[in-house]
Amino acid sequence: MISKACKYGIRAAIFVASRQGGGLKLNIKQIAREVDAPEAFTAKILQILNKHRIITSLKGPYGGFFIEDYQLEQPVINIVNAIDGMSVFRECGLGLKQCSASHPCPMHDQYKIARDALQSAFQETTISQLALEVNEGGSFINNMVLEK
Amino acid sequence: MISKACKYGIRAAIFVASRQGGGLKLNIKQIAREVDAPEAFTAKILQILNKHRIITSLKGPYGGFFIEDYQLEQPVINIVNAIDGMSVFRECGLGLKQCSASHPCPMHDQYKIARDALQSAFQETTISQLALEVNEGGSFINNMVLEK
DNA sequence: TCTATAAAAGATAATTTTATCTTCTATAGA
């Protein structure tokens, strides 16, 4: 579907957004811990997100990651695009190099429905919406802690 | 989304189905060529499909792969299940280990729509339907040959 | 029974993705 890196990236961006405000900055260690992602790998992903201006980073003491107001209203698909690219939303369900309405694979129509639904899901949802949901306690960006 | 192996497998099964009848058997070389898949890898995949009784194989001279009548009406999801398993249709869109209506990730509802659409696409389509489409010339299971 | 054929099984290799580790750079504050 989408890569693990991309999923970590979305969770990380949501977390940063959920803590936005008051000049607060988050460091890699915190972010990785809170979204249950490997630290060094998360650092790489945050780097990409910063380059694509999805979040913002500042080096040095008191530095870290944060999200600016204008970045909050971006659709989640921007994160997918930054990390995986947009090809998932164009690729053939049966792996053909060219597959379109004019030269379709036999599952083209059915698959397109699912692929378009996926694209809409990411396109129509903003980072701030997800952060809000998490802050309201209705949803989660880390794994459940299992009771013993 | 689904693995390359699985896509090769679906294309191969459709091809075998499209040539079904008259006791005709197809060998690995032909199948791989016709569906534009690497030969040795296709052999492995056909092995899996045979084990799961999605297609049938016979060793030895005049042997090869074919599909029996009862196998033709199977939904394509059986192929996905044989090669990739059913987890794609259950997994969280943001990669959480547990994600459900009661402990959802913030994209749960939107993602579920796409994931369910994908499952339906594979569940509601049979191998014979796709083979028929290919035989009628309306769709393709190999890459277009580009004119020079 | 022997031989040729074709798939199955097993071993190995290449590639991609995920993950980690080390060094470099920017920045704040003393």
Place this chain on the structure above:
DNA sequence: TCTATAGAAGATAAAATTATCTTTTATAGA
């Protein structure tokens, strides 16, 4: 200006997936 902090960049490693190669097994026909 010096030092400590924290991200960026680069190199390396581990794991998973894709792909290939070799050997074994089953089978039809001579």
